[in-house]
Amino acid sequence: MGKFSVRPDIDAAAERLSNTVGSKREINKLPEVLWEGETVDMLATGIYGKGNGLIAMTNLRLIFLKHGVMSQQLEDFPYGKISSVQWQGGMMFGTLTVFASGNKAEIKQIPKADGKALADKLRMLIAQGGAPAPAGVPAPAVPGQDIAGRLATLDQLRAAGAISDAEYQDRRAKILDSL
Known part of the structure; x- marks a missing residue:
């Protein structure tokens, strides 16, 4: 949706986003939280905890990043720790629920198409036993x-x-x- 010049993998994932509202700062900050050799496959926007942020699916983990002026939030879910994923879609938005290490994380207000694609890919990765x-x-x-x-x-x-x-x-x- 938006044009970015961050990194080729991040730019390609951002191009496929249906909505970048509220996530431009996070897209630009994403390279700072990635591990060496980690690449981004998919992105989505959503609300987790107290803020709107960016969901990044990498080759190693699922990341939620919120980088506001007053506060920052980073939570990651390594694929080997995710036990299941639920997707609940509404008319325009949906909720992705990730169960990992006995915890439950709900990411809300994800655009329907982005969230469904993310949930489907996560399920496939879990079924394969992790992310190659x-x-x-x-x-x-x-x-x-x-x-x-x-x-x-x-x-x-x-x-x-x-x-x-x-x-x-x-x-x-x-x-x-x-x-």
């Missing part, structure tokens, strides 16, 4: 992984188009500085 990384994209770097492995992961991310050349150079410099 998209083809060509390696798993994120594990803390303590050797420098050569981290650099190889970074090379694969750039080759897959998950990160830009500028991001590649920046992350490569950080890895080398950690020596």
Whole structure:
């Protein structure tokens, strides 16, 4: 729906959003909360807790991000911890209920088409036992992984188009500085 210049995977997911109202700040802040090697597949808007925010489905987890002027909220649900998902659609909006580690999280006011697609994909991932990384994209770097492995992961991310050349150079410099 909106034009963004954040990162190729985030931009592509934002283009598919039916509504970006109340989530533009979160879309721009999303790279700050993603783990190294994590890529965004789908986005939706919704209300969780006390605020309107962004729901991001990545290759590793489901994230709810609210980044307001006065308060910020981040909650994530790793796919291996999600036991079930419920979708309840209304005329225009619906509610996604995520059951994870004995807790229940209700994300409300999700545009119907976005929420249904998100719920269907989540169910598929749960049935498969977790989220596999998209083809060509390696798993994120594990803390303590050797420098050569981290650099190889970074090379694969750039080759897959998950990160830009500028991001590649920046992350490569950080890895080398950690020596």
